[in-house]
Amino acid sequence: MTPASKNETDGKRMKVAVVIVAAGRGERAGQGDGPKQYRRIGGRAVIAHTLEAFLSHPLVDVVAVAIHADDGELFQQATAGLDAKRIMPVVGGATRQQSVRLGLLALAGRDPTHVLIHDAVRPFVEADLIGRTITAIGENEGALPALPIADTLKREADDGTVAATVPRAGLHGAQTPQGFPFAPILAAHEKAHQAGRSDFTDDSAIAEWANMPVRLVAGSPDNVKLTWARDIAMADQKLGHGHSSFPDTRTGNGYDVHAFEPGDHVTLCGVRIAHDKRLSGHSDADVGLHALTDALLATCGAGDIGTHFPPSDPQWKGAASHLFVEHAAAIVRGRGGRIANADITLICEAPKIGPHRAAMTTTLAEMLKISPDRISIKATTNEKLGFVGREEGIAAIATASVIYPGEVPE
Numbered sequence: 001m002t003p004a005s006k007n008e009t010d011g012k013r014m015k016v017a018v019v020i021v022a023a024g025r026g027e028r029a030g031q032g033d034g035p036k037q038y039r040r041i042g043g044r045a046v047i048a049h050t051l052e053a054f055l056s057h058p059l060v061d062v063v064a065v066a067i068h069a070d071d072g073e074l075f076q077q078a079t080a081g082l083d084a085k086r087i088m089p090v091v092g093g094a095t096r097q098q099s100v101r102l103g104l105l106a107l108a109g110r111d112p113t114h115v116l117i118h119d120a121v122r123p124f125v126e127a128d129l130i131g132r133t134i135t136a137i138g139e140n141e142g143a144l145p146a147l148p149i150a151d152t153l154k155r156e157a158d159d160g161t162v163a164a165t166v167p168r169a170g171l172h173g174a175q176t177p178q179g180f181p182f183a184p185i186l187a188a189h190e191k192a193h194q195a196g197r198s199d200f201t202d203d204s205a206i207a208e209w210a211n212m213p214v215r216l217v218a219g220s221p222d223n224v225k226l227t228w229a230r231d232i233a234m235a236d237q238k239l240g241h242g243h244s245s246f247p248d249t250r251t252g253n254g255y256d257v258h259a260f261e262p263g264d265h266v267t268l269c270g271v272r273i274a275h276d277k278r279l280s281g282h283s284d285a286d287v288g289l290h291a292l293t294d295a296l297l298a299t300c301g302a303g304d305i306g307t308h309f310p311p312s313d314p315q316w317k318g319a320a321s322h323l324f325v326e327h328a329a330a331i332v333r334g335r336g337g338r339i340a341n342a343d344i345t346l347i348c349e350a351p352k353i354g355p356h357r358a359a360m361t362t363t364l365a366e367m368l369k370i371s372p373d374r375i376s377i378k379a380t381t382n383e384k385l386g387f388v389g390r391e392e393g394i395a396a397i398a399t400a401s402v403i404y405p406g407e408v409p410e
Contacts, residue, residue, distance in 0.1 A: 013113075014059075014113050014114060015061050015110070015111065015112045015113045015114070016059050016060050016061055016112060016113070016114045016115070016116065016134055017060075017061060017062050017063070017064065017107045017110060017112035017114070017115045017116075017182065018054050018060055018062070018063040018064070018115065018116045018117075018118060018177070019063075019064050019065075019066065019100055019103035019104060019107065019115060019116070019117045019118070020047070020050060020051065020054070020063060020064070020065040020066070020103075020118055020119075020120050021066050021092070021096055021099050021100060021103070021117070021118070021119055021120060022037045022047055022065050022066060022067050022068075022071075022075075022092070022120035023066045023067055023068045023071075023091075023092025023093065023096075023099045024036075024037070024068075024096065025068070034074065035068070035071065035074070036121055036226055036227075036232060037050075037078075037120040037121050038071070038074045038075075038078055039226075039232050040236070041123065041226075041232060041235040041236040041238075041239050042235075042236060042238075042239025042240065043239075044078075045077075045078035045079075046120065046121055046123050046226060046232070046235070047065075047075075047078050047079070047120045047121075047123075048078050048079060048082065049123035049124075049239075050118070050120050050121070050122065050123045050125065051063060051065070051079060051082055051087065052082065053123070053125050053126075053127070053130070054116070054118070054125075054130065055082060055083050055086060055087075056127070057127055057130050057131070059130070059131065059134050060116075060130070061086070061110075061112065062086050062087075062088065062107065062110055062112070063086060063087050063088065064088040064089075064090050064103040064104075064106050064107050065087060065088065065089050065090065065103075065120070066090050066091070066092030066093075066099035066100065066102055066103045067089055067090070067091065067092060068091075068092060069091050072089070075089055088106055088107070090102055090103050090106045095198055097189075097192070097198055097200050097206070098198070100117055100189065100203060101189040101190070101193055103117075104182075104185065104186045104189055105186070107182070108186065112182045113181065113182055114134060114137050114179060114180070114181060114182060115179070115180055115181075115182045115185060116130065116133060116134065116176075116177035116178070116179045117176060117177060117178050117179075117180070117185075117203045118176040118177035118178075119176045119225055121225055121226040121227070122175070122176055122223055122224065122225050122226070123226070123235065124220075124222045124223055124224060124235075125176075125177065125220075125223050126220055126222065126223065128220075129145055129177075129218075129219065129220050129223060130177060132145075132217050132218065133145055133177055133178070133179040133217055134179055136179065136215050136217045137179045137180060137181060138181070138213075138215070139181060140181060140184055140212060140213070141181070141212065141213045141214070141215055142178065142179060142180040142181075142185065142203075142204060142207045142212055142213070142214040142215065143178065143179040143180070143214070143215050143217050144174055144175075144178050144179075144204045144214050144215070144216055144217065145174075145175045145176070145177070145178070145216075145217050145218065145219035145220070145223070146172035146173060146174050146175060146216050146217075146218075146219045147172060147173050147175065147218075147219040147220075147221065148168075148171070148172055148173075149168045149171040149172060149173055150168075151168075152165065152168065153165070153166035153167075153168050153171070154166065172216060172219075173219075174202055174204060175219040175220070175223050175225075176202075178202065178203045178204050178214075180203065180207060180212070184207075184210075184212055185203065185206070185207060185212070187210070188206050188207055188209070188210035188212060189203075189206060191210055192206055192209065192210075197209070246407045246408040247403060247407060247408070248403065248404040248405065248406050248407055248408050249340070249401060249402070249403050249404075250299040250300070250337075250401070250402050250403075250404060251299065251399060251400070251401050251402075252294070252295040252296060252297065252298030252299040252399070252400045252402070253294075253295055253298060253397070253398070253399050254290070254291035254292060254293065254294030254295035254296075254298065254304075254396075254397070254398040254399075254400075255291055255294070255395070255396070255397050255398075256287045256288075256290035256291040256294070256305075256395070256396050257287060257393055257394070257395040257396075258279040258280055258281050258285040258287050258290075258393055258394060259279070259280050259387075259392055259393040260277040260278070260279060260280065260391070260392060260393050260394075261277065261278055261279070261280040262277065262278070263275070263276075263277055263278025263279075264276070264278065265278060266278055266279050266285075266351065266394070267279070267284045267285070267286045267320075267321070268286060268287070268288050268346060268353070268356070268360065268394070269286065269288040269289060269344060269346070269356075269360035269363060269364060269377060270286065270288075270289060270320075270321070270322050270360065270363035270364065270367065271356050271359045271360050271363055273351050273356055274351075275350070275351045279393070279394060281311075282311040282316055282317055282318075283309070283311075283316055283317070283318060283319040283320070283321055283324075284318065284319065284320055284321055285321075286320075286321035287346070287394050287395060287396035288344045288346055288360075288377075288396045288398065289321035289322065289324060289325050290305055290321060290324065290396070291344065291396040291397060291398035292325055292328075292342055292344055292364075292398040292400065293305045293321070293324040293325050293327075293328045294398070295342070295398040295399055295400035296325070296328035296329060296331075296332055296339070296342075296400045296402070297328050297331065298400075299332060299337065299400060299401075299402040299404075300331065300332060300335050300337060300402070300404070302328075302331050305324055305328075308324070308327060308328075309324055309327075322363075322367050325364075325367045325368070326367055329367065329368055329369070332402055335404065336404055336405040337402040337403065337404045338402065338403045338404075339368050339369075339370050339374070339400065339401075339402050340374065340401040340402060340403055341370075341374040341375065341376070341400070341401050342364060342368060342370075342374065342375050342376070342398065342399070342400050343375075343376040343378075343398065343399045343400075344364075344376070344377050344378070344396060344397070344398045345378045345379070345380060345396065345397045345398075346377070346378070346379045346380075346394065346395075346396050347379075347380055347381070347382055347388050347394065347395040347396065347397070348379065348381065348382075348388060348391075348394040348395070349381050349382065349384070349388065349389060349391045350391060352379075353377070353379035354379065357377050357379075360377050361375050361377055364377070
């Protein structure tokens with residue numbers, strides 16, 4: 001159906017307005033990320049999906065959105081890119097009922113013939129459901145999308161036991177959008193307001209109280225209301241299906257080498273190992289941790305170990321290399337990264353690494369704050385070739401994988 005073929009009512013062009021209720025705080029979904037209507041699912045705010053469903057429908061003319069007084073900026077950000085000329089933000093009230101009334105009053109100057117009232121946190125409302133609700137609205141009759149109750153219903157006794165099984169025949173679960181002729185539902189809301197009634201849970205209840213018949217129309221099982229944090233997570237997952245997703249997983253590599261000099265131990269991957277030589281370096285010359293530091297920094301383009309700990313700086317003379325790794329890990333986490341795994345290969349003829357692998361793994365797990373199963377430490381010789389084969393020094397290669405927020409850009 002196109003706008004040119006819209007129905008006429010008694011010779012007057014049908015004009016459909018919508019009130020979106022979005023002033024709630026959504027306490028049941030938690031407040032960690034703000035009100036649930038502004039949480040992101042499928043990369044956009046919940047309310048943006050809801051608004052788009054109505055703005056794209058050919059029978060809808062204008063949409064009033066009742067928002068909380070504190071949410072103006074959130075609303076502007078969430079609706080960027082939508083048809084602003086057809087959206088009317090209205091400061092809502094302390095209850096859903098008050099917000100709907102204020103939305104209706106704001107629309108009165110637009111002279112709509114019909115109105116749909118919808119919860120902002122039902123983002124999966126379908127065009128067919130919107131259309132059949134509008135079609136079912138009568139001159140003085142509302143329309144309520146609903147689904148027959150499928151579950152067996154129980155009434156609870158005061159002591160927490162089952163008092164009775166409630167027959168479910170004829171019982172339905174109400175959904176939105178609920179549709180009404182505009183003037184009668186506005187009058188019903190005003191009558192309830194004047195009577196001091198604020199206990200209605202939806203608009204069809206107000207219509208019933210005002211003796212307006214409400215006709216049931218087929219609802220949709222997909223038209224779910226996002227109430228709990230789990231609902232929002234599942235909605236985000238649902239919208240992710242069918243779309244290409246490219247997680248921002250990054251891999252960094254690091255390489256380091258230090259020569260031997262006279263001494264009685266080496267420090268490798270944070271563990272002191274007795275040996276007839278030591279590694280020469282400005283710090284403790286831990287080649288494994290130096291390579292890992294570079295690998296971590298590489299995942300977010302943060303330079304290398306020399307950038308942050310220049311050997312010309314006397315404060316790092318003899319420093320324990322776990323300081324370098326912990327600094328690099330803090331940079332990664334400061335940019336939202338999660339370290340997925342770390343892999344270090346030590347290349348040396350001596351000392352033997354195998355007896356110390358468990359201690360190295362435990363030490364690295366503490367430094368990186370990840371589980372030991374995400375750490376791999378390996379050792380190999382250089383088959384007596386080159387400076388390593390001549391036992392002139394030790395080399396190390398490290399690889400780190402880090403997952404950052406967002407997706408890889410196109």
